[in-house]
Amino acid sequence: MEKITSLADLKRIKEQVQSKIKLREQSASAEKLVQIRVGMATCGIASGAKETMSFLIEETEHQAIDAVITQTGCMGYCYAEPTVEVTLPGRQPVIFGHVNRERAREIIDRYIIKGELIDGMIPVNFKTIDE
Amino acid sequence: MSDYNMQILICGGTGCKASESEEIRNVFNDLLGEYLLEDEVQVVTTGCFGFCEKGPIIKVLPDNTFYVHVTPADVDEIIREHLVKGRQVERLLYRDPHSHEVIHDSKGMDFYKKQIRIALRNCGFIDPENIEEYIARDGYLALGRCLSEMTPEGVIDEIKKSGLRGRGGAGFPTGLKWEITSRSVADQKYVVCNADEGDPGAFMDRSILEGDPHSVIEAMTICGYCIGADKGLVYIRAEYPLAIQRLKVALDQARAYGLLGRNILGSTFGFDIELRYGAGAFVCGEETALIHSMEGSRGEPTVKPPFPAESGYLGKPTNVNNVETFANIPVIINKGAAWFSAIGTEKSKGTKVFALAGKINNVGLIEVPMGTTLREVVFDIGGGIKGGKKFKSVQTGGPSGGMLTTASLDTPIDYENLQAAGTMMGSGGMIVMDEDDCMVAIAKYYLEFTLEESCGKCTPCRIGNKRLFEILEKITAGNGKEEDIDKLRMLSHVIKDASLCGLGQSSPNPVLSTLAHFEDEYLAHIKQGRCPAGKCKALLKYVVVEDKCTGCTLCFRTCPVGAITGERRAPHFIDQALCIKCGICFEKCKFDAIELA
Known part of the structure; x- marks a missing residue:
């Protein structure tokens, strides 16, 4: 990795990373690209988030769904772990709670493939620093 | 994609459920069928919106209309007006409590959000093991600005103006702490992050370190720049393995990007961070004990002054801040002190x-x-x-x-x-x-914790808390006396006055606080031999309600100690001397014939 040696450098890298994300979102396949984040803090992992994540990876691969699946920290909904956030192209992110294997399958079959909402999704109940 | 044009989200949180949200869903399903809209409109139950006082709550997508206090009788109107004709049902919209104006547009629909995530801004958004995701969300930008556009004094001034106070508990002004440490003259200074989170039930620092480790690294580096330190230490409990692992990954990445090390971002400033593991002793969250533990000595507090800002780690000026305090710093620099201090109350900002x-x-x-x-x-x-x-x-x-x-x-x-x-x-x-929690038992629980965690240095804390605990044990066992209440109070004040550190000075607080608010519960234990919450086993008394008892002998057969006697088809009897209050008879009885007296 090349070192960042100035503030201008840092800003350039920030833009590069941001445009990399944009590029991914606007690429030819973007219409189909699904972004999935799995809450992988200690609480999530203790509730089975690792199994959920590997199932999501296997199943999206198996069904040839174009998805980027990453881990993230605690979303704060400890009562509903494991939690998973799904962003379909052009839509607001949606958070699902209590995502075990069966529920992960339901999310893929109903939300990701058909775009139907599913009972028990968690409304975002906080503001961000940019609002 | 989905064939639905519209979606109705019904809050299925416990509050809304209690106020008929399930019934509302059923009416929606029935009426959508009648209006032949069932293939166009999907009805979904969601988790809690966090606005229970206005429940039941319904949100209509895609236009984001937010209806409050909806009843099953309103459903027909919502369908006819909103879903069919596309006109919002005005009387069900939320009114701003100050301006009394109705909130129509979807952009103004955030009013119900009572949370703002500053310290948690990246938790649950970024991959904590990927520094690029942090950089994409303005990560290390604050550090860059500090190093190239601001003087250390300027940064400290900004933190002071923001009104940020220590999030570890005591609430000392952060900017002032930085200023004091910056003024100490020494050949070496240190920045310490206190990640020794030990309160039962507290896990915010762990979540920040697991979800956004770079924010702490960036803030510690900024602090180093301000106070003139080139070395930082994170004191973290070994019981937090995932937080440790993510911190390590983050530190390696920051070094690889040149954001830690020498000449950071082309400046003359250098900084690096090491980890120190704690063994999980509660007292090590106290800053002097923490510093001794890091030095390899026993984790025992010492008298202040000297404060760590003058003489801390290895006798050098040391600035100790908590994880959450640090996590706020980059945002204050990026958004400005004015933005930050606009949030909160007069003396507590953010x-x-x-x-x-x-x-x-x-x-x-x-x-x-x-x-x-x-x-x-x-x-x-x-x-x-x-x-x-x-x-x-x-x-x-x-x-x-x-x-x-x-x-x-x-x-x-x-x-x-x-x-x-x-x-x-x-x-x-x-x-x-x-209502099921016994306040005397709760006070006892916290004292038991303090007893185990007292380092033993001061006699009032070491022995006094033990005596407090014994009195509470006596009371919960039904052997308390009225004068015990005075004894509890007096002893508590002695422990508070005569202990050296925060642990001892505050250890009787759970006793004093429960006594202040729930003295009647203490008295019920002592005078009436009764635990109002039904928690203290020794005070429970299971009795047979003779009118209800059918003499089925089920309790008789399941009692593990043979405390129940009686003939078939005649009321049974519980021998209180033999009863161990296990509650099995109470659970097993099919006729509610066993009661807690």
């Missing part, structure tokens, strides 16, 4: 992260502006008490804190108000208790 636990529906991590009321936290964000039970109190501040009762429900939460209410902010654990 937000506070709380770990909601106990008898509450939405157990979890929340971040609210200072000044939010306990009622909003418990009943809106927390979704109310589990199982529809009655709210009794909230314990804040961990073993050093105290109880907030129904009387404090509408008090804005900030450092001063909590202190005035006889408790403290602490690190941010909030343990919610309901």
Whole structure:
């Protein structure tokens, strides 16, 4: 990795990373690209988030769904772990709670493939620093 | 893609469920069928919106219309007007409580969000093991600005203006702490991050380190620049393996990008961070004990002054801040002190992260502006008490804190108000208790914790807490005397006055606080031999209600100690001398013929 040696450098890298994300979102396949984040803090992992994540990876691969699946920290909904956030192209992110294997399958079959909402999704109940 | 044009989201949180949200869903399903809209409109039940006081709540997508206080009788109008004709049902829209204006447009639909995530801004958004995701969300930008555009004094001034106070519990002004350390003259200074989170039920620091480790690294580096330190240390408990691992990955990445090390971002400033592991002793969260533990000595507190700002780690000036305090720093630099200080109350600025636990529906991590009321936290964000039970109190501040009762429900939460209410902010654990929790037993639980965690240096703390605990044991066993209450009070004050560190000085707080608010419960144990919450086993008495007992012999056969006697088809009898209060008879009886007296 090349070192960042100035503030201008840092800003350039920030833009590069941001445009990399944009590029991914606007690429030819973007219409189909699904972004999935799995809450992988200690609480999530203790509730089975690792199994959920590997199932999501296997199943999206198996069904040839174009998805980027990453881990993230605690979303704060400890009562509903494991939690998973799904962003379909052009839509607001949606958070699902209590995502075990069966529920992960339901999310893929109903939300990701058909775009139907599913009972028990968690409304975002906080503001961000940019609002 | 989906064939649905519209979606109706019905809040299925416990609060809304209690006010007919399920019935509303059923009516929607029935009527959509009648209007032949069932293939176009999908009805979904969601988790809690965090706005329970206005429930039941319904949101219509895609236009984001937000309806409050909806009843099953309103459903027909919503379908006819909104779904068919595309006209909002004005009378069900939310009215701004100040301007009384109806909120129509979807952009103004965030009013129900009582949380603002500053310290948790990246938790649950970025991959904590990928520095690029942090950089994409303005990561290290604040550091860059500090190093190339601001003087250390300028940065300290900004932090002072922001009004940020220590989030570890005591609430000391952060900017002032930095200034004092910066003025200490020495050949070497240190920045220490206190990640020794030890209150029972508190886990916000762990979540920040696991979800956003770079924010702490960036802030520590900024602090180093301000106070003139080139070395940072994170004191973290070894019980947090995932947080340690993520920190290590983050440190390696920051070094690889040149954001730690020499000549950071082309400046002359250099900084690096090491980890120090704690063995999980509660007292090591106290800064002098923490420093001794890092030096390899026993984790025991020492007298202040000298403060760490003058003589800390290895005798050098040391600035100790908590994880959450650090996590706020980059945002203050990026958004400005004015932005930050606009949030919160007069003397407590910004937000506070709380770990909601106990008898509450939405157990979890929340971040609210200072000044939010306990009622909003418990009943809106927390979704109310589990199982529809009655709210009794909230314990804040961990073993050093105290109880907030129904009387404090509408008090804005900030450092001063909590202190005035006889408790403290602490690190941010909030343990919610309901009518089934015995306050004497709770005080005993916290004392048991302090007993184990007292380092033993000061006699009042080491022996005094033991004596307090014994008195509480006596009371919960039904052997308390009225004079015990005075003894508890007197001993508590001695321990507070005569202990060296914060642990001893605050250890009797749970006793004093429960005594202040729930003395009647203590007296019920002592005078009437009764535990109002039904928690203290020794005071429970199971008896047979003769009218209801059919003489089926089920309890007789299941009692493990043979305390129940009686003939078939005649009322049974429980021998109190033999009964061990296991409650099996109470659970097994099919006729409710066994009661707790």
